[in-house]
Amino acid sequence: MIKLENISKTFIHNKQPIYALKDINLHVPAGQIFGVIGKSGAGKSTLIRCVNLLERPTSGKVIVDNQDITTLSNRMLIQTRRKISMIFQHFNLLSSRTVFENIALPLEFIGLPKKKITPKVNQLLELVGLQDKWNVYPANLSGGQKQRVAIARALANDPKVLLCDEATSALDPETTRSILELLKDINQKLGLTILLITHEMDVVKQICDQVAVISQGELVEQSTVGEIFSHPKNEVTQQFIQSTLHLDIPDDYLQKLSPIPQDGLYPLLRLKFAGVSVDTPCLSQAAKEFNIDNNIISAQMDYAGGIKFGIMLTEMIGNSQNTQNAIKFLQTNNITVEVLGYV
Numbered sequence: 001m002i003k004l005e006n007i008s009k010t011f012i013h014n015k016q017p018i019y020a021l022k023d024i025n026l027h028v029p030a031g032q033i034f035g036v037i038g039k040s041g042a043g044k045s046t047l048i049r050c051v052n053l054l055e056r057p058t059s060g061k062v063i064v065d066n067q068d069i070t071t072l073s074n075r076m077l078i079q080t081r082r083k084i085s086m087i088f089q090h091f092n093l094l095s096s097r098t099v100f101e102n103i104a105l106p107l108e109f110i111g112l113p114k115k116k117i118t119p120k121v122n123q124l125l126e127l128v129g130l131q132d133k134w135n136v137y138p139a140n141l142s143g144g145q146k147q148r149v150a151i152a153r154a155l156a157n158d159p160k161v162l163l164c165d166e167a168t169s170a171l172d173p174e175t176t177r178s179i180l181e182l183l184k185d186i187n188q189k190l191g192l193t194i195l196l197i198t199h200e201m202d203v204v205k206q207i208c209d210q211v212a213v214i215s216q217g218e219l220v221e222q223s224t225v226g227e228i229f230s231h232p233k234n235e236v237t238q239q240f241i242q243s244t245l246h247l248d249i250p251d252d253y254l255q256k257l258s259p260i261p262q263d264g265l266y267p268l269l270r271l272k273f274a275g276v277s278v279d280t281p282c283l284s285q286a287a288k289e290f291n292i293d294n295n296i297i298s299a300q301m302d303y304a305g306g307i308k309f310g311i312m313l314t315e316m317i318g319n320s321q322n323t324q325n326a327i328k329f330l331q332t333n334n335i336t337v338e339v340l341g342y343v
């Protein structure tokens, strides 16, 4: 549905070039929710704004629904943009218009008669769960409700693509979840292709099918969400995963941690589970087969894109030979084992 081919964007600031995007290639298949994640200044906003040409790339092609939109006349571009809607971090609602009137705006622009506007807006109000707020002004809505209005307005022209520019960054975690659920719901109900940019891996985890990681204007990694979470390759990707998945060694364990094995001490392990290994009861198998016990100190297991993954701190209790064999067994089952020391 969306293809970016060799997209570069250079800004000139104080006569100096800023290479915001460098030769980006990206394919967002129809019907998918595709996330682009990156740190501040990585080029996310520039990238998403290139998709509807709010920002014109310095070079490269932007193909939406099989059409290279960089070659369109202004008049054709305006028409095409109706099929590429966008929502923003700060909602961009008109404060002087009610919820109903905000949602009706794009329909008024295309000259739809009033008797057709009313049922369409009512249908959109129902879709986003705001039927009872139709006559309210934006100032009297919560952030989540404002974003729902923005989503309804974005859907008014039955777009094929919805671009989400940090759409949940101004919202609290619970409201973020409900807005992401709404986006997933409309993706499924309407078959809408969604491209979103975010700096939060949790957003990607919750709704995306695929994700691309952007760093300093370059696309450094791209894959399904399951693959990215279970086998992140690039260092930036790994940092993002760490931000959703990290376990610190508790202070009392840190204090007694010895770097070398000693009689009466047991290895403290950090286990990283990815992909297939979480489907196998490896820990209990290791315990039975090698006569060891696992004293799990903390664990964080998660699920994204059909893949279970997680991280665990555990003390492996048993004699030295048995713990070594058990560690080998875990490793052969694709669990990454890090011996942090001995406690």
Ligand SMILES: Nc1ncnc2c1ncn2[C@@H]1O[C@H](COP(=O)(O)OP(=O)(O)OP(=O)(O)O)[C@@H](O)[C@H]1O
Pocket: 011, 012, 013, 018, 019, 020, 038, 039, 040, 041, 042, 043, 044, 045, 046, 047, 199
């Ligand atoms: N209009 C502009 N003029 C000059 N430089 C710009 C312009 N817009 C963006 N840039 C620069 O391009 C780079 C990428 O900016 P961009 O806003 O796309 O990053 P971002 O990943 O969206 O960051 P953030 O998450 O902080 O919004 C930055 O170095 C930024 O300063």
